[in-house]
Amino acid sequence: MKKILLLALLILGTMLLTACGSDNAQKPAADTKTAVSASEKSSAPKQQPAGKGKVLVAYFSRTGDNYQVGYIKKGNTHVMADMIAETTGADTFEIKTVKSYPEDYRECTEVAAKEREDNARPELSGKVPNWQDYDTVFLGYPIWWSDMPMAVYTFMESYDWADKTVIPFCTSAGDVLTGRESDIPRFAKGATLKEGLGLEGKRVQEQPDTVRPKVDKWLESLGYKK
Numbered sequence: 752m753k754k755i756l757l758l759a760l761l762i763l764g765t766m767l768l769t770a771c772g773s774d775n776a777q778k779p780a781a782d783t784k785t786a787v788s789a790s791e792k793s794s795a796p797k798q799q800p801a802g803k804g805k806v807l808v809a810y811f812s813r814t815g816d817n818y819q820v821g822y823i824k825k826g827n828t829h830v831m832a833d834m835i836a837e838t839t840g841a842d843t844f845e846i847k848t849v850k851s852y853p854e855d856y857r858e859c860t861e862v863a864a865k866e867r868e869d870n871a872r873p874e875l876s877g878k879v880p881n882w883q884d885y886d887t888v889f890l891g892y893p894i895w896w897s898d899m900p901m902a903v904y905t906f907m908e909s910y911d912w913a914d915k916t917v918i919p920f921c922t923s924a925g926d927v928l929t930g931r932e933s934d935i936p937r938f939a940k941g942a943t944l945k946e947g948l949g950l951e952g953k954r955v956q957e958q959p960d961t962v963r964p965k966v967d968k969w970l971e972s973l974g975y976k977k
C-alpha cells in the first residue's frame with residue numbers, strides 16, 4: 752500500500768515539474784517580442800526632422816605654384832573634396848582667408864612657417880550657411896609643415912561641433928595622414944572623429960582616376976555608396 756502511495760506522489764511531482772517547465776518555455780517568446788521592438792527603435796533616426804543629417808565637405812586648398820605640380824588653378828585638396836562630394840552627395844564649403852597666401856611656393860612656405868610659429872588664427876572670409884543642419888563634416892586640408900594650415904584651426908574654433916561627426920582628409924607630398932588629425936576634437940570641441948584618408952597631392956592633381964577607387968573604398972567603409 753505504502754509503495755502505491757509513494758508511486759502516486761512521484762507521478763504527481765513529475766506532473767507539477769513538467770507544468771513549471773512548460774511555463775518557462777513561454778518566456779523566450781516574450782523576449783523575442785522585446786528584441787523586435789528594440790530593432791524597431793533602431794530605425795528611429797529616419798524620423799529625424801527634415802534638414803537634419805546632412806553632409807558637408809569643408810576644405811582649405813591653395814591655388815598657384817605648388818609642390819611638384821607647377822602652377823595649378825584648382826588645389827589638390829579641392830580636387831579630392833569634389834570627389835568626396837560627388838560620391839556622398841554632400842554640400843561643399845571652401846575655407847578661405849581674408850588675406851590670401853602668396854602664389855609663389857617658397858614665399859608661401861615662409862608665411863605658413865611664421866603663422867605656425869606664432870600659433871596664428873588667420874581671419875576667415877565667409878561662414879558655412881545653416882551649419883546646424885549638418886551632422887557630418889568631411890574636413891579637408893593640405894599638410895603644411897607636417898600640420899594643418901592655421902586657417903583650419905580658425906575654422907574649427909569658429910563653430911559648435913556638438914553632436915557632429917568629423918572625418919578628416921588631406922593631401923601632401925606623401926600618401927598618408929600625419930597623425931595631427933587625432934587632435935581635431937581638441938579644437939572642433941564636441942566632435943566625434945572618424946577614420947580619415949590622406950593622399951599624395953600630385954597624384955590627385957595629375958591622375959585623379961587612379962585615386963578615385965581608393966577614395967570610394969574609404970567612403971564605402973564609412974557607409975557611403977555611389
Ligand SMILES: Cc1cc2nc3c(=O)[nH]c(=O)nc-3n(C[C@H](O)[C@H](O)[C@H](O)COP(=O)(O)O)c2cc1C
Nearest residue numbers: 812813826827828893894895896897922923924952
Ligand atoms: C606652405 C606649405 C607647406 C607644406 N608642407 C608640407 C609638409 O610638411 N609635408 C608634405 O608632405 N607636404 C607639404 N607641402 C605640400 C602640400 O601638402 C601638397 O602640395 C598639397 O597637396 C597641397 O594641397 P593644395 O593644392 O590643396 O593646397 C606643403 C606645401 C605648402 C604650400
